[in-house]
Amino acid sequence: MQQTIIDNYKQAAAQANQQAVKYKKLANTYSLLRLGIFGLMVFAIYLTIAQDNFTIMAVSFALLLAAFAWLVARQGSYERQRDYYLDLQRINLNEIDSLQNNANLYNNGQHYSNEKHIYSSDLDIFGNASLFHLINRAATSTGNDKLADWLNAPADKPVILSRQQAVKEIAANNEWKVNTQTKLLFAIKEDTDQMKRLFVYLSTPLKLPGEKWLTSYIKISPYLLSFALLAGIFLYPVFKLVVIAIVIFNLLILISKGSYILRGGAIADKIGSVLANYAIVFNAIESHQWQSQRCVDLNEKLRTNQTSKNIRELSKLINKLGYSLIMIVGFLLNVFFLWALKQILQIEKWKRSNHHNFEEAFDVIAEFEALISLAVPAINYPDWVYPVIADTEGYTVKAKNIAHPLIPGKRVDNDYDLQDAFKIDIITGSNMAGKSTFLRTVGINTVLALAGSTVCAAAMEVSVITIVSYMRIKDSLNESTSTFKAELDRLQMLLAAVEHQHRVFFLIDEMLRGTNSMDKYLGSKAVIEQLIAKKGVGMVATHDLQIARLEDKYPDYVRNYYFDIQVIDGEMLFDYKMKHGECKTFNASLLLKQIGINVGEE
Template sequence: MGAIIGYILIVIVLVTVVSLGSNIKRNREIKERIERGWENVVEEKYNEEDLKTIAEYFNNRRKAKEKEFFIDEITWNDLSMNSIFKKINITESSPGEQYLYNMLREPLYDEKKLKERDRLINFFGEHEEERKKIQYILAKLGKARECFISDYFYKKDGKRKSSLMYYRILSAMPIIGLAVAFLNIHIGIMIAFGSVVVNMYTYYTEKSKISHNLQAFNYIIQIIKHSDLILKEDIKELDDYNRKLKEAFQGIKDIKNKSFSSGNNGTDVGILIEYINIVFLRELINYEKMSNMLIEKNKEFKIIFEVIGSIDSLMAIAAYRKRLNYYTTPELIKCNNKQEAIYNFEDMIHPLIGEAIPNSIEMKDSILITGSNASGKSTFLKTLAINIILGQTIYTCLAKEFKCCYFKIYTSMALKDDIFNNESYYIVETRSLKRIIDSVNREVPTICFVDEILRGTNTVERISASSQVLKHLTLNNCICVAATHDVELTHILERYFTNYHFQEKIENNEIIFDYRIHEGRATTQNAIKLLGVLGYSSAIVEKAQEKANKFLSDGLWEIE
């Protein structure tokens, strides 16, 4: 018996030494990466599944807060916000990147909350030593995108049938067998051997049902352990966050002692751990305890997740600011009515365009933008929309000055036919516009960005319907920023919309764009001339221009 115990102790020591060596190597690599600094961050690669798990907390939060405003899918996709998220996301943990993703999709309407974000962003940007300590702790936590963590925090309260007592009895049997062996070795060995067989069957049968949950539970425990390490750093600027952590820890003190393996990984050490878990049903017992606790204490777990996520995401935003050539914090005004403010945007740039041309505009109400293709209309719409979102989420605008109301933001821009629902482009677009009309209320002004309104139908009906839709929006509590090729709309709506345009020149058979917004409607139309620049035959270009001139003169199209 003594020899068996000795062998077990030797194995435990070997496992401990190997684990310590692996951890030391990993921690050294993390420290070296953090010391290299934010300037040397390697842009992470994502697949479609990564983005689905990253959006998990957002999806749960949106369902739980159905009456709150979130950036919807159409707007998010129109503005390529996934790409902007990726550009900002250098978080170290899953709570961090999930919280950051939700932050970009949940605009705030509270100056105090935005100022608090700004305070911590500035703190992490200016205090390298403290930031690196927190960054190191979160990097050791790491990411577990295969686990859907926040699903457990948002489960509704309820009771579940627990097998905890059953597992505890089974786990005790091998020890009882060894104890009996001191009195009767044959009976003791039979009890011990029989219990190992039963436990093996129970373990593998039950674990196959809950393996994914075990991974998630193990990561939740790691979140709690690492949040405790942040608490122990006792950084004064994190006092409010530390207080929340302390309060949440009160009800879940024992959770840090639990652990779950995620499989043996094919290694000798992993296989040994697997066998130990089989004999004592350690993971199944902890799983039952954890499942019960997550139901009873889901608020506490949610608080810890959100505190860690907030700290991690704010560090990522601080890093993002460091990488920008310039930015400003916005001046946001609470308006019940859109006409309570003048909107001033100076030297705005698009966050995804290298060496972007800055644009400035002062707006009092809705605007209509005309100009040829590729002149910059759509980019301007996206630039303004993105910066409004960034201003109300990460309190960071890529501009020299940024002043506007708090807004609900919608776009209707990069739409496509919905072949799965058998809907044409026109139907998809009219639904998109309808959702904006339905959003308008007197509590918070809406700002919408519409690119080439109703392009999916004929000219006469498009101009007629477009004028009424745009008029309806701007006569209600909505600022409408619309781009169109239909110059007729600039005349029909000139009482309601201020006209702006983008322009280009054709010099030496080359197209030259300045990509800057100008006052007034577009006075030139170069679409036909562009055909010649792009290599179309002179016969096509000249005949097209002749027919266009004829129509402008007589109001009739010449029959071929």
């Protein structure tokens, strides 16, 4: 199955490359034609001087400028098509790389890592080779933030179910997903603060003095100049002086308003092409016929505000402003139309009418990126399943053939059954037998389930719970914290969470490692008994067999499971399968013997 998925991505990447080569050739051809137009303009100037006939230049420039503008538009279109297919190729190759090498061109979320978070550090949610690294397909900074928020805390059941339906719809429309990723890939290189600057720009008026009369004059200026120019050529030579006077007056206006043009254009110039790209993305969302309620609601926000249309208009205005920077073309546009000032005034008019609700619109893109990311497992790993979100009085964490999604190759799966109950499961076992991995397996799949994605299991049912982990406890030289002190801090946090937070499900891996064995046992036993008193629910992995005796004291609350090994001819064999009961076989002495240390009996 997975090889078929990889082959499909390879075929799509090859087709995208063929299209990219095609449009690259067309763009190069039109670039040469543009150079030819420039040469004809130079020749027209030569003829005008040689023939002393201004009509030649006037007519030639009018025709050549029109031809030049058409060529620019065509070349730009072909370059955009080329870039689109190159990005489409990258997107498909990235999926192949993800499936084969666990690689990803998108952000791995390292900057979201927080060792003090209740579970993200212990469960490898962020950073290299993390869950975020596996599924993230968000190019924008806001999309990354949204996905990180969803993985950092469980959603409510209605929200989870609405996300599930949206993810199912996106997963069933992989072509739309890949195309939308392609259209957003430009944002992966953008400055993370760019959108903040855009929102500030849209909400800050320029306050240009004399805006009203300038707007009126700009409308009639090209007609006045054209009339004076034609009259000077065909009727009265004295009108040539009028032409010069109008040109000088127009240039003086531009010079006097130069600071406003520069101020307004400085930011606009940087975001024009970016806005055009976002307009394409908004249109991709708006034009799709959505069925799931969450996608319908998100789409309605855009359609109500005509987001793609409005952003496309602003992008065009900003791009038109850029024409004024094109040497001879810019000079003529400014002389005839006061072009730069005209576009600045149009942009300000647009800002006054349309700057509202734009942050909400860009949040729609962020949410779609997060949903696309949650759909990745459903598409790339079709054997994963959508979990059932239970609504039980007790805790429910039930799974069939559940495995760790970040383990490459053949994964060993296990079953787990906590059905509408309040239990603490003690898991004993040898070193490297799979205790810690199983705790992380349950934890990371629960995070996926409560975010709205599929899980790495044949079936899973889980109630809305808050995972709290106690696994990778580290000392801190910066905070002058010993390992034992760090463990005490984590225990205090865990106990407080169980008492005050809703439905905490804890994952504890080897408590109190930073103290002697007797204190460790007595302390661990006391902690578990306090958790029982608080009706805490979760799993405790330990090497200490005495902890397993708690099942005798609390038979209705404590259950024992274990991971064991087989030793055949001195070789340890791990099956990584969890079984009922307590472990009887340990392997520390065998492991020490393998590195040359013989452990004698007392």
